[in-house]
Amino acid sequence: MKRLDFKRGVKIRWKIITSCTMFGLRESLAYTLDNWGGLLSMATYMITYLIFLGVLFGRVNLIAGYNHSEMLFFTLITQINFYMTYVFSLISIERMGDSVNTGTLDLWLVKPVPALWYVTFQRIKLGDLLFSAFPATIPLLIMLFPRWSGFQMNWVGIVSGILLIIIGQVIIHCFQFMMSLTAFFTGEAKNARNMSLELSIFGDTIPFEGYPNFVKAIGLTAIPFMVHTALAVSFFLGKSTNYFMLVYAFGLMVVFLWGKIVLWKFALRHYSSASS
């Protein structure tokens, strides 16, 4: 019986993810002009950031031990992480905050689906990833391509880096989600969400080796901005080889996932509907 319940639980969760993804894709395709606008915006960001890096490396040779090519690779991972956060996490969190503010959450809570799962994955904008994010990254990939052979990479480092990106993404999602739960107590979470995003990407400008130890300590514990980009790139490029960090990051992910569930239940107990 319990096994049957488990299978049913997995099935309904998979159904929620696929349905929300398909709806998000249809939504993206419906607004063609919006897609072009998004692509233009992302491409401009990429180009201006590359100009910034170019100008900077016109005056300095290394930033925290990273040369221009390595910083371009760092930027690539930063972009991948940002798009992943935006597509898989941020939009759903934004909708959750708004739903508390407007009272729409009532409707979601009465649906016969796991509420936390539904709130987490209610809108996955895969269209933005395919039609805006990927094309906007092409200028960076073109710049990186001839420099690729200069990187000191090995398979263990690459696998570790990929694992750290995935773990880091889960951690920052939980962190952003928990901060956005302030909507349940204050009625609005727009700036709390923006703040959580800024905190999450705080480690996306400087390589891991450039931070003072106390910032590293904060970024690997309470405010987890180090794992998904800074630490991951350090492993990719073979600058870090302490594989204990992988186990630690996994443990941190479990703690943040647990924290997310506990705080969600706590917030729900304090939810006073705006629509009733």
Place this chain on the structure above:
Amino acid sequence: MRFATYIKTAALGFCSVANYRTEVWFQVAQRLLILSGIILLWSVIGTAGTGQTYTQLIAYFLVANGVRDLIDAQFGKFGSSMVDDIKAGKISAYLLQPTRTVIFMYFKHLGTRGVTIVFYLIYIVVGIVLAPPTSLIACLLFFVVVATGLVICLAQCTMVGCLAFWITDAKATKNVVNHFTRVLSGSLIPLTFFPVAYQVPVMLSPFASYAYLPATLLQAEKVDSFLFLQVGVSICWAIGLLLISRLIWRKGVRQYEAVGL
């Protein structure tokens, strides 16, 4: 009477935001975080290429970011609020009022920024304390440039916002302008870092008035002819862009009337 209406509108905007006090603090903390990120980045890069001491560099970024945010040039949120009002049709009600619509909308938006404006003034004051200005003329020119920066930003936001009359949602265009502003204003990287061939065009662009020029003026020991030229160009940009934005606004409103009313 009309000006009193604008002040009341700003007060109303302030009250609507002040209801969510926690949110205001989150916004302040967010800006503080962005600034600390820039300072941290420059502490890693070092000051060797800038010809400044570390204190001067921090003062530069405090003033540059303070002025940029004070005049709303970081995100150009007035442009967003204008796009939203046009898109949602709220502008119909504003057009019927016996006020100047753009100024009315600007004051409404200004009120929502009340608390954060105080915070940006603190940025500038701390910057001045860290590296006190030495030239009185430069200080006076600083106020002129902040005023021209404000007008340029208002004109830029109006032009971007007016695009909503034609393409309904102009937020992507606003973001494109913001990305250029971020790098070309000098709030992320001093414009002196640019290659020599590009320095003059970048310093004479309207974006320089948002951050680089005010911050440089406060740190200038004497005002040379090039600084005077930059201030003069900034005034020209302000007047020119304001006129263009008025033209676009009028054309946009005519377009809106033809379709909406």
